[in-house]
Amino acid sequence: MRLDKFLKISRLIKRRTLAKEACDNGKVTINEKLGKASDKVEVGDILSINFANREIKVKVISSGLDLVNPKPEDLYERLN
Template identity: 50%
Template sequence: MNDTQRLDKWLFFSRFVKSRGLAAAWCDRGLVTLNGRPGAKVSQAVRVGDVLIFPKGRDIQAVRVLALGERRGPASEARRMYDKLEGES
C-alpha cells in the first residue's frame, strides 16, 4: 500500500462521505482544510498524521489520520482510520 491516498478516497473509505463525488463537492466549495490550509483539493495526498477539518452535519469535525484505507469497509474498520481531535465538535 502507498504512503499517501487521494483526499476524496480517504474521506469515502473512512465513511465521512457517502460518495467520492460528495467529497469532491466539499473540496470544490472550500469546505475541507488539510493541515491548517483551507481549500484542500480533491486530489491532494493525505498521509498518516495529517489533520483534516470538514463539516459534519451542523458541526465541524477535526480528525487526525491514523491509517489509509484499502476499501470502504464497515464502520468499525473505518473508525480505526482516524482519531477525533478535542476542541472541535
C-alpha cells in the same frame, strides 16, 4: 491516497462525488490549508470538514491502503 477517496472509505462523507464537491467548495481543510480532491492524505494529517451546522476534526492514523474493508476507527481518530 487521494483526499476525496479517503473521505469516502473512512465514511466521513458517504459518496466520492460529494467529497469532491465539498473539497471544491472549500469545506475541507488538510493541515489548516484548503484541501483539493486530488491532495494526498498522509498518516498524521489533520482533516477538518465543515458541514452546515457542525465541524468535524480528525487525525489520520492509517491510509487504509493495506486494509481490506477498513472500519472508520482504524483510519482516523476524532479530535472534537
